[in-house]
Amino acid sequence: xxxxxxxxxxxxxxxxxVTNFDLEQTxxxxxxxIVERTGIHERHIGESTTQLxxxxxxxxxxxxxxxxxxxxxxxxxxTTPDSLFPIGGCLVQDALGAHRSGAVDLNAxxxxxxxxxxxxxxxxxxxxSKVLVVGAETLSRIVDWDDRSTAILFGDGAGAVVLEATTxxxxxxxxxxxxxxxxxxxxxxxxxxxxxxxxxxxxVFRQAVLAIEETVGITLERAxxxxxxxxxxxxxxxxVRIIDAACKRIGADPARSIKVIQHTGNTSSAxxxxxxxxxxxxxxxxxxxxxxxxxFGAGMTYASxxxxxxx
Ligand code: UT7
Numbered sequence: 001x002x003x004x005x006x007x008x009x010x011x012x013x014x015x016x017x018v019t020n021f022d023l024e025q026t027x028x029x030x031x032x033x034i035v036e037r038t039g040i041h042e043r044h045i046g047e048s049t050t051q052l053x054x055x056x057x058x059x060x061x062x063x064x065x066x067x068x069x070x071x072x073x074x075x076x077x078x079t080t081p082d083s084l085f086p087i088g089g090c091l092v093q094d095a096l097g098a099h100r101s102g103a104v105d106l107n108a109x110x111x112x113x114x115x116x117x118x119x120x121x122x123x124x125x126x127x128x129s130k131v132l133v134v135g136a137e138t139l140s141r142i143v144d145w146d147d148r149s150t151a152i153l154f155g156d157g158a159g160a161v162v163l164e165a166t167t168x169x170x171x172x173x174x175x176x177x178x179x180x181x182x183x184x185x186x187x188x189x190x191x192x193x194x195x196x197x198x199x200x201x202x203x204v205f206r207q208a209v210l211a212i213e214e215t216v217g218i219t220l221e222r223a224x225x226x227x228x229x230x231x232x233x234x235x236x237x238x239x240v241r242i243i244d245a246a247c248k249r250i251g252a253d254p255a256r257s258i259k260v261i262q263h264t265g266n267t268s269s270a271x272x273x274x275x276x277x278x279x280x281x282x283x284x285x286x287x288x289x290x291x292x293x294x295x296f297g298a299g300m301t302y303a304s305x306x307x308x309x310x311x
Pocket of ligand 1: 202208247
């Protein structure tokens with residue numbers, strides 16, 4: 001089996017920023033309530049899923065020094081593709097000029113990036129050498145802007161990483177796990193592409209904390225790594241209180257969990273690469289660090305991976 005590692009990362013957020021104060025103009029809500037209950041101060045809204053995914057991909061490829069024509073595969077995680085087909089992966093493949101590449105869309109709601117990343121490692125383990133993993137969303141298109149219980153939460157954005165085969169079998173993926181709980185499907189739903197997100201917030205909160213605890217526990221056990229040996233935690237950014245509660249349950253210092261939600265809101269499958277990018281920019285993630293990533297979302301789906309960052 002061949003090893004793989006991340007050689008480039010890129011992100012993209014729409015220019016338009018919608019603050020909590022902007023939402024106060026149209027909703028019965030307040031900046032203070034939103035910050036206290038979620039940690040969110042602002043979110044970015046606009047552009048298309050393809051455009052955001054393309055921009056993030058171009059930055060990731062530039063950082064990796066990989067020519068798009070050398071890509072073998074694009075795994076495009078999204079819940080909000082611009083069209084059911086052509087799929088988002090193909091729209092980005094064409095715009096990049098990645099003529100040799102395969103492309104596939106993957107929908108695991110807010111866990112999408114984790115599933116796509118783990119799939120990318122799997123494909124490389126079976127003999128291809130360059131995979132672009134993208135998480136891109138325009139959740140603003142499926143939010144009911146008159147519903148204060150959901151409209152305050154979500155934002156648009158994208159993140160991408162380039163995964164490349166290593167010359168030795170030295171894999172940067174130290175452990176991983178995927179899980180799902182279809183019996184809890186009704187608590188977070190969007191049943192029609194032209195419909196809106198419906199959510200039982202409190203139950204999603206409760207299930208999310210349990211899901212992170214379970215998936216992180218299994219990944220750490222598989223890797224043979226203790227929670228104290230993890231340098232940085234990158235959790236799906238849905239609510240600061242969920243992240244802090246999950247840290248408490250797994251016995252991790254919340255100060256080691258990186259947060260970007262204050263500026264982005266919940267960007268679903270884009271949130272994990274956006275958070276990694278934040279960690280790299282602030283120095284919270286450095287070469288050699290062990291980074292534990294975990295996502296959870298509608299379905300319910302959940303997944304996690306422990307990576308050794310850098311060369
Ligand atoms: O990727 C996964 C996606 N979703 C999630 O992760 C969501 C998980 N859940 C949550 O983040 C939280 O449950 C919410 C942020 C959605 C809600 O926070 P909460 O602390 O669970 O509040 P709540 O739903 O219990 O509501 C408390 C009160 C209610 O009023 P009453 O009944 O106590 O009078 C709500 O009507 O706050 C009210 N409320 C609001 N007030 C001001 C609900 N939304 C708002 C709002 N502004 N936007």
